[in-house]
Amino acid sequence: MSLTDSRTVVMPISPEAERAAKQLRTVIWVVVLALFGLIFDGYDLVVYGAVVSTFLRDPSQIGAVTPSIAGQLGSYALFGVLVGALLAGTVADYIGRRKVMLIAYGWFSVGMAVTATMSTVATFGAMRFFTGLGVGALVATTGAIVSEFAPKGKKNLCVAIVYSGVPLGSLMAALVAIVLLGHMGWRGLFWIGALPVITLLPLAYLKMPESVAWLVSRGRLDEAREISARTGVEIPEAPPTAPADTAKQSVAYSRSGWLGLFSYYALPTLLLGLASATGLTLVYALNTWLPELMLRAGFNAKGSLSFLVVLNAGAVIGALLASKVADRFNPKPVVAACFAIGALSIYLLTLGAPLGVLLAIVAIVGLGTSGTQTLLYGFVATYYRANCRGAGVAWCAGFGRLGGVAGPMLGGYLAGGGFTLETTFYVLACAGVLGTLLTILVPRPASE
Template sequence: MASTRQDALRRRSVTWIVSLATVGLVFDGYDLVVYGTVVPLFLRDPGQLGEVTPAVAGALGSYALVGVLVGALLAGSVADVIGRRKVMLTAYAWFSVGMALTALATTTAVFGLMRFVTGIGVGALVATTGALVAEFAPAGRKNLANAITYSGVPLGSLLAALLAILLLDAIGWRGMFLIGALPLVTLLPLAYLKMPESPAWLASRGRLDEARAVAARTGVAISEARAADVPTAESVTAQRAGFAGLASRTYLLPTVLLGLLSATGLLLVYALNTWLPELMGRAGFSTNGSLAFLLVLNGGAVLGALVASRFADRYGPKHVVAGSFLLGALALALLTVSLPLGVLLAFVAVVGLGTSGTQILIYGFVATYYRTNVRSAGVAWCAGFGRLGGIGGPLIGGLLIASGLALNSIFYVLTALAVFGSLLTLVVPKAESRTAPSARGGGLPTPTPAPSERLVPTAE
């Protein structure tokens, strides 16, 4: 009976945590695509912010991503030290206020500045969410839990496209950005009440009484700690936390490769989410028809990532990510063929899996790759360094369009990038030595601690 109550308590806690984290990333995805939905308006109507050329539009799209890079790296510096919860609550407030102030901009300079400021909050959130979810998710379900959570990004993108179709003419671009400020009065209060600190993080900082208290309150499993999570004098020296730990011999090479992998994925994500409506408009589709492609793109990303994450939990995420990239490359290449509308939409959905969906899988890959005291820094590095690709996405898209390159050639460039992402995934080394996987085959297993180390409750 007690075990049943404990299981029910844990399920309820994990449901709250995953739900809140997902809603937070919905607004990240909304922020990503809401700009893409108003770019055609800026290009055609100088009365909105002044004259906006394709090159200027690409630059404005990139300012937010520079902020995301800064925010992610800052969060990685502190989330492994002060905790995941504090960083996430601050991020919710920060990007909400930023979206509200962006809606008040009257010039491209102010608009770009506020996009940068908003991006800092978004980056801090993306960098921290994966670590918290991975530390509460049950073994064998970590990739699935992260896939559900990071599906919030394409869901938010889908929401932005849908609301633009329904509301843009009525409320204008300023109203669209004000919608992005709603977490300040909705999500933030709920998260303050319902989102606990990670017991695994508390234990890794030596705060064992607090870890046990949170574990009891949330119903998380009490299991043997990993040696890396026991804060002894020896482990402090031998296994450094945060970014210092990423620079160790164990993690340096894979961290560089995972950062490049994330950058490739985000280049594709931001290029398509910023410029797909414009590209499809040039292919002859109406404004609403072009926005509908964004709905299909991000819908395919959500469904594809949720299905693929189950394979990632069972067989490991590495080859699933590589295969997802390849599927995206194939679908991008087929967009250059004259196809019936229904078939074209199906291929756009597969492109969603191979770009935004693959990026979801990458976050799960990274969150389960690192040990607890460097996990937040690892996710932050991939979210932050990866934003270099995100910054390049809108810029490269704008430059390709401004150069007059043929539409098919633009899709071939994106195809080559997806193939590169697949090849890059395959050269990421295996994670540090661990014991055999669980019988269910889920995720990365943990090393067996010495008897003297079997002291700490964790959420893993």
């Protein structure tokens, strides 16, 4: 009686399966690194809103701060974001996404660390602008690189996951302020924002590859093939030819960077920039002033910060759910609908609802403001072709920061001008209606 050979036969892994496994690992690394970068971006920008009440009530911190000055200080960082994003859009389409992202990680971390040592209004404001330059560069580049690594049919979801880092960072800022502000003061909160320089930056240097699609768009095919083989990311097909009837239109379609945006894509670029500015007016008006508005409505300090937590939690959950709908159908109507939901929910804040209902409404406001902005980045990142995608996302993030600059100042004007809470929310609801209309007017992309 013979014994049966019990050795296990190992089947060879097919090249396609090996490539898919490499791609999955690469996408996970890119998404995770980009997500944590934007978590700290969101933290760095919104932690100011968590400490602004301290500055208003304690001149020993950085000097006397009025509501008007507080609004200006909140805007300095966002003006830095505007400049940084617009510069990064030009640079990233020419030197690559990876280099810009690595510089941005280090830049905003150093900015936060130095800001924590400032003791006057002027120096605090200057360092907020400096920090914003790095934040803008990262926000502008992230959408482009993630959309270029994301698998087909998952681009809006991947971009939404990554950009949900901004409201997650806002949520983290509020939670950290609730727990630690009384123990470590505002300076300690800003030191926390400097951690990426010793954590995220080294990991990104090792694990963040350059975009294969960008390399192809620049004609660097040998590098694209090498990274494709190492990461499993497929080399994209040649971009479609221009759907144009004239040589002039064909030339406009083939242009890269800013020239591509403002020749062939002029109208949608203008509309998307205005929609982003409108959305960020809502985002930063609420993230900067909602705690103070709720203090004036009768809630205590921790209770008012809780509204900030709920606002950003609603933004994260809502954007992730809505992004799946955008991938399945079309991001444009989803973004427009979310703007409209934001306008309606902000209006509902004026009706004097009970606390539980009020918190639920604030969560929906989060979807209609920060959540909508996340979806808008996904819309923009999939709207443009590769050789001007970086500039397109940068335009959305950079020009949109005009709204980010205006948001805290608008909130400061309304809070310091004797306006009622109802009037403040009516003004913000109108901004949501404007965002809806601007999104509806964006034409179909050339590839459709």
